Amino acid sequence: MEYNFRAIESKWQQHWKNSGTYKVSNDSSKPKFYVLDMFPYPSGAGLHVGHPLGYIASDIYARFKRLKGYNVLHPMGYDAFGLPAEQYAIEHGVHPAVSTKQNIENFRRQLDKIGFCFDWDRQVNTSEATYYKWTQWIFLQLFKSFYNRNNSRAESINNLVAAFETTGNSDHAFPNANYKLASGSKTFSAEEWKSFDEFTQQSILMEYRLAYCGYGEVNWCEALGTVLANDEVINGVSERGGHPVVKKKLRQWYLRITAYADRLLEGLERIEFSDAMKEMQSNWIGKSYGAEIDFRILDHDDILKVYTTRPDTIFGVDFMVVAPEHELIEKITTKKHRQEVEDYLAYVKSRSERERMAEKKISGCFTGAYAINPLNLREIPVYISEYVLAGYGTGAIMAVPCGDERDFRFAKHFEIPITNILGDKFNGEDANPTYDAELQDSDFLTGMMMRDAAEVVVTDLEGYGRGKRKVNYKMRDAAFSRQRYWGEPFPIVWKNGIAYPLNEKELPLELAHVESYKPGPEGEGPLANIPAWIARDLETNTMPGYAGSSWYFLRYMDPQNEVEFCSREASDYWGQVDLYIGGTEHAVGHLLYSRMWTKFLFDLGYIGHDEPYKKLVNQGMIQGSSRFVFRIRGTHQFVSAGLKDQYETDQLHVDVNMVDGFELDTEAFKKWRNGEYANAEFILEEGKYICSAEVEKMSKSKFNTVNPDDLVEKYGADTFRMYEMFLGPVEQSKPWDAKGIEGVHRFLRKFWRLFYDEIKGRVWTEEKPTDAEYKALHKAIKKIEEDTERFSFNTAVSTFMVCANELSELKCNKKAILEPLLVLLTAYAPHTAEELWSLLGNSGSVLDASFPVFEQKYLVESVKEYPVSINGKLRTTMVLSLDATQQQVEELVLTNDTVLKWLEGKSPKKIIYVKNKMINIVV
RNA sequence: GCCCGGAUGGCGGAAUUGGUAGACGCGUCAGACUCAAAAUCUGGUAUUCGCAAGGAUGUGCAGGUUCGAUUCCUGUUCCGGGCACCA
Structure with missing residues (x-):
């Protein structure tokens, strides 16, 4: 009887569907556990191998928790509004509702084939009126x-x-x-x-x-x-x-x-997100403490208000910079500089905020106006530059070139003399942003430490009514x-x-x-x-992609409710999402918005908790290899990668399916995107159009996706699931490569052969296991339980392999060992586990079994092979009793031939013995 | 540019708290079975010197702390993610 995974998998998928194995009730005496995936945007390219990475991880965890006796909510749905469906409609004339429906059907078919334990009765679709009614309501x-x-x-x-x-x-x-x-x-x-x-x-x-x-x-x-x-x-x-x-x-x-x-x-502070994630969010919010300072403009009534986190540097201000959007520019620009300013503003208008921030080249222009330092009445030139953004602070800064790198480079570029308020802490070649300097050349602050001066300056300015303390946030509405x-x-x-x-x-x-x-x-x-x-005078804008996803975790709790977005009873029962799995690319978008919506609904008393996600695990991105073509700016000409430097080009993604290695199929390209590039012309090298390549996240928008269907068809869902986990730590990004999948498949066949042989048929027996067999089992129970609990799925898979190898070697086919192992395997390879579970004579789903209990007694050892190092270099090993004392070890070690050889007759300075770890001899 | 991550054999990765670097798998080499192949099984496989025993080197790079560093610290390079209208 061989491992016929196709028959097994379709049989159990059908069975789960018919018997409602994954239906979850809001009413249970068991403790609840809510496992959530970031739901997908159902793109036309279908599910790619990056999607299931997180879903498999969460599925394993959900099944694991169910085996541990929890009532587990593990739902799935679709974030179905969005730009690509509309783009597709423009290109192909298919209504987004139609293409979205097709895409969802395709996603669902693909998801079903992988054997997830989703309760599909709870599916949400953000583009359905029954759902967005409540998005509108919120x-x-x-x-x-x-x-x-x-x-x-x-x-x-x-x-x-x-x-x-x-x-x-x-x-x-x-x-x-x-x-x-x-x-x-x-x-x-x-x-x-x-x-x-x-x-x-x-x-x-x-x-x-x-x-x-x-x-x-x-x-x-x-x-x-x-x-x-x-x-x-x-x-x-x-x-x-x-x-x-x-x-x-x-x-x-x-x-x-x-x-x-x-x-x-x-x-x-109250949620379990990684430190990196918390840092990204708090940097995005960007809370800072500083001061708003009013600078009068020479010969005008207007005030130039700046926000600064460094009021202590006020005597080092050598110029002011305002954002190109600043409202005062119009008023204060002098006639002499008007043309120059207008040219500069026109240039900035064509620049994105991103380009402005990333620009290394200094640009800017002088308005001709001067501001007056409120503390020493010094006249300071006012410049415009794109590096100051209108949306942050007041859209204007006081520039202190000796302390700020960008201000420094700006001053150098425009040859503005630099005032040094840092004494010898400023070398004239780099700005020094220190707080640990004694202020120089700073009027009444001279001699004061910078970190103490800010407070004095603000108090002083407040006295004159020229400034005030201000908390500022980088985050914008x-x-x-x-x-x-x-x-x-x-x-x-x-x-x-x-x-x-x-x-x-x-x-x-x-x-x-x-x-x-x-x-x-x-x-x-x-x-x-x-x-x-x-x-009807209706608003003609629509909401953005993150509207529906800001509250979907609540709808899963009570998906069919027609009178409320979610009953308080349901949200009180399920409470927070206990485990949320998704990519870091949502670090500051979706995660902040949904946290805000949750706090808002909490404020109004509609739900009882104000943080949606108790714990977040970030799945790493599966990366794809993208291909690019180079369009010559302002033309329909595309130049091969090797020649691109001879032209000014824009780099565009092309579908990896039109590229053989690096060579573009130019005819396919002309037909691509509904003829978007039909009149493309190509500048070839050696008769070929060569694309450039980059490793990037796998995404439909980058046209570099790989579909899981073929692999599932060839090796089965259980192999696919375990292989995706075996690729590496779930949090780590990694490039997609299917070449190792055979090994995982071999493992499952080997595992199967512990129960059934192709020739002999049933080989499992009711015999009593030996100590060695119990040891193999309990080592696996311990490691797999710990690894699953800490989301180390790749090492859990390898533990299964080690255990199967050990049992094969021991020729162990005993039910008493194999049955608990099956329960462990359920979370990872559910179809195979169900089939073997039933073949062992059990009725009902293996998911309703309980997780095997690890027993230390099978793993007790009395001796250990210690590594023995001399001066930190490993020279030999010695088998010693685990309860050996320092003195015993010292004596034994000095009788070892290898040790004596390396000591060369000298006596050791020190012998370090760490119980159950190692021995190191210092000479 | 700014914020956040990552880098270990030919490849994916392991080493959970500073304690035997390379588990497990892929690939590859050799062998067994076979008329042959597939499947399966056994053994080798970081680099390097050596017949061997045994050495030396080795976790992006340069330093540091330590009896001992893939792990901690400082600096640096490259790669990836995000930067507010992709989701």
Whole structure:
């Protein structure tokens, strides 16, 4: 009887489906455990081998916990809204709902073949109205709430209106400190509030709402008449067609995530994320303590406000730099410098924020204006440079070239004289950002340590009313709208420039059917082209990809609920996600947004916990080998990799399936993407078009995916599962390579042969095991249990191999040994385990067995082979009793021939003996 | 540029707390079985010197701490992820 994995796997997959083996109840006497995967975007390329890496890990853990007696929730669904479906619709004219449905069916087929223990009755799909009804509902709650900074939680906006009606905004200053009423004031009284017209009142409330409207910059491509995602822009031109892209301001929705900045930081202390992950999140939030300082502008009434974390360096300020978007530029630029400034601003407009940050070359220009240092009245030139970003702080900095590297290089480039306030800590060749220097040439601060001076400066400035202490965050409010079709519609109508929420009873606001996915006028989304939509004054933007994923873990708990997003009873039962598995690429996006939504729902009392994920394990990325072609800027010509340096080119991904090794199939390329490159011309080298290659994360957008189907077909799901785990630590990124899969397959066949032989048939017996056999088993139980618990699945797989090798060698075919081993194997190779379990005469699923209990008594040893080193170099080994004392060891060691040889007659200085570890002799 | 990770044989990786570097698997070499092949089994396989015994070197690179460093510290190179509209 051979290992017929195809028959076994389809038999058990069918059986699990029919008998509801993986159905999970919200009502159980067992302790609960919630294992969650980051759900996939169902791309047209199907599941690739990178997806299952995390899913297999979580599946193993979920099965392991179930064997350990838990009621385990392990659901799966689809993050189904998104740009690629819309792109596909544009290219092929297939409605995103149709292609998404097909893609989901394909994903489901692929997932089913791998034998996951998902409870599919709980599946969610973010693009279904039954789901996004509740995404819209939560959005409305955000819209109708504000963040009460007096008690640090979200509350109904009605409470704020009530406060305005009694005390104006004296207890609730504008969240945006720069916001001013038409009168120029930042405060209003109750009487004033009541006197405002509705538009003014609503505009004011918009400044407080947790979901609000504002203006933000997008990538605008005039030639395509559309807004582009960052992904679609390469070197400042569109990926499609290579057209210029500039920034354009559009009305956008935002989520006021900055209100939660402190709580998002604090919450990190209560969750088990890796230190690296916590660090990334806290760097993203970027809390800093500093000061806002007002610099007057010479010959103007205007104030240039800067934020600095180093007020102690104020006497080292040699120039000011403002962001190119800064509102004062228009006013303060002198006639003489106007043309130069305008040219510079035009250049910056074509630059993405990323390019600006990554740029090593110094650029900038002088406005002709001077600011005045408030402490010594020194006149300081005001420059514009792209390295200062409008969104951070006040969009202006005071530059201290002796202490800041970028300021230093800027000063050198523009030949601005550098004031040294660091004495000999500044060498004139590099900036020194130290806090440990005695200030020099700093007026009344001279002689003071820098770290003490900040406080003195701020106090002094506050005295003059020229500055104040300020906590600043690098994090910005999250842009929450897209000028796209395939996303959740906003349940908002616009009347006379005022946004009104739809009545909750009108939800879901279903996405209207469109004939074309072409953008609307003025950069609006495709919804703006639908007369019926416009006639209802509905918002034409849609929500971004992360809307649905910000709360999906809650919907799994109560997926069919028609009256609530999730009942409090269900969310109280399941509580936090105990184990969340997903990639680090979501470190600051999805994970921060969903943490914020959870805190918000907690504030309003809809759920009882304020952190969604108790423990996060980051699966490493499976990397693919990408191929690139080089388009000559502004043309349809593509140049082979070896010749690219002779031209100015943009590097574009091509589908690895059109490339043989490195050689591009140019005819396939012309037909690719529905003829996008039909008129491409090629500059070849030696008659071939050679692509360049890079190892990158495996992703549909990089066209480098490898599909698991063939491997599952050839070797079976159990082999595939164990092989993906055997590749290496789950947290580590690794390039995909299928060449080792044979070894895992051989192991499973070998394992099978412990039970059934191809010739003899059944070989397993009821005989009593020997000590050696028990030892092999219990070593495996211990190691596999520990390894599974700590997510070290690769070493667990190798332990299975070691154990099977040992049992083969011992010729052990005894049920008393093999049966517990099967239970261990269930989490890793569920089909094989089920089949053998039933062949051993058991009824029911092996998942309902209980995890074998490790017994130390089988592993007790009395002696150990110790490594013996001389001066740290291993020279020999000695078998010694485990309870040997230091003195006994010293005596024994000195009788060893090898030791004596290396001692060369000298007596050892010291003998280090670490029990159960090693012996080292120092000469 | 900034933030976060990673680097160990021909390859994927192991070494859980500073204690025998290379478990397990792939590949490869030799052998057994076979008319032959597949499958299976046995043995070898970091580099290097040596007939061997036995040495020397070795965890990206350069230093440091330690009786002892893949592991800790400092610096550095290369690769990967993220940087706010891919999801």
